[in-house]
Amino acid sequence: MAVHRREGGSRCPRRSIALLVAAVAVSAVSGCGAGAGLGGEAGLSRLIPPARELAIPEAPAPPVAAEEVPLIEAVPVAEERAEVPPPTTSPPDTTPSLPTPTTTMAPAPVAVRALPGPSPTAAGVGAYTGLGTWIDAYDWSLTFGKDGPLVEPAHIDRMADLGVQTLYVQTSRWNAADDVLEPERLVPLLDRARARGLRVVAWYLPTFVDPATDLRRLVAAARLGVDSLAVDIESRDVVDHAERNQRMVELSKALRSALPGVALGAIVFPPVVMEVVNPSFWPGFPWRELAPFYDVWLPMAYQSFRTEASGLRDGYRYTAENIDRIRANLGDPATPVHSVGGIADATTRSDVAGMVAASAERGALGGSLYDWRTTAPELWNELQGFRR
Secondary structure, three states: OOOOOOOOOOOOOOOOOOHHHHHHHHHHHHHHHHOOOOOOOOOOOOOOOOOOOOOOOOOOOOOOOOOOOOOOOOOOOOHHHHHOOOOOOOOOOOOOOOOOOOOOOOOOOOOOOOOOOOHHHHOOOOHHHHHEEOOOHHHOOOOOOOOOOOOOHHHHHHHHHOOOOOOEEOOOOOOOOOOOOOOOOOOHHHHHHHHHHOEEEEEEEEOOOOOHEEEEEEEHHHHHOOOOEEEEEEOOOOOOOHHHHHHHHHHHHHHHHHHOOEEEEEOOOHHHHHHOOOOOOOOOOOHHHHHHHHHEEEEEHHHHOOHHOOOOOOOHHHHHHHHHHHHHHHOOOOOOEEEEEOOOOOOHHHHHHHHHHHHHOOOOEEEEEEEOOOOOOOHHHHHHHHHH
């Protein structure tokens, strides 16, 4: 998820991952039954100010009957270069009865013990249903969490009390020593989530610089006993976009082969950024080539990154248009989508109301804000609208 910038990133000779797939698949297939993040960390700067206190928000009025409870590290890099002009009509009112936006869509162009609970196959796409919240390595690990108190099991309890149904958790980083970061801290968080009835989606941001390492770390995340695995597709460390796209497709294919029974999510930059705001940001993003490998799409539709003058600083319009464009690009009007808005500490109650309305109108599976640490207490009442 986009909120941390990966330092540098040099290109390296392209490495084929086909030979690794068979070896990984043998262990993955046997382990996935027991196991398996909104800005993005590659190519983006951390938006969360240092020393932010991890205050546990007060729970709102009791949410709907509790069920199972951020690209995203991604700060836009040169996204603002070409904002679209304001719409000719007034932006829709952010209430549940909001009308459909009038914008025209572009045509589609480490050994860790397994946790108890349902397998990724059983949970499937349902892991992305309802209200979610996101934590990354900066939120929970000693290695990267230098700017305030870390997420502990007690915070998982608070998430459940607030009505969260799915926890999205980053399991490692490109610059971490291990495929699974600090399992002695991570596993207790996953245990508590399970105990409180939350579903868990593990996520990891591959850089495509070393596809073999990317694949190994993704498979390791999937073997943590989680309900699903999401791939944070936002690194631009491989500068040549054609080469980057090819590596991305090959990695996705290899991942699907290694994890045939696991529901896979694709965390992606919002198409409005890549097609309208700045078409040179990621030319030729291979939507159709990726389509066969992913079950759910999670656009990092951070309305707070847009300007009022662009007409896109609106929770309803930005959410709606990104969902519409993703489905058009994939050629499937029923593509499962989980809406991700943010950044949370720059998001208003009106923004959330708009996100909820647009997501409901388009039949999105659910929604969330990136991330847990930056979500203000007053936003949780509106966020209940994502519960299913």
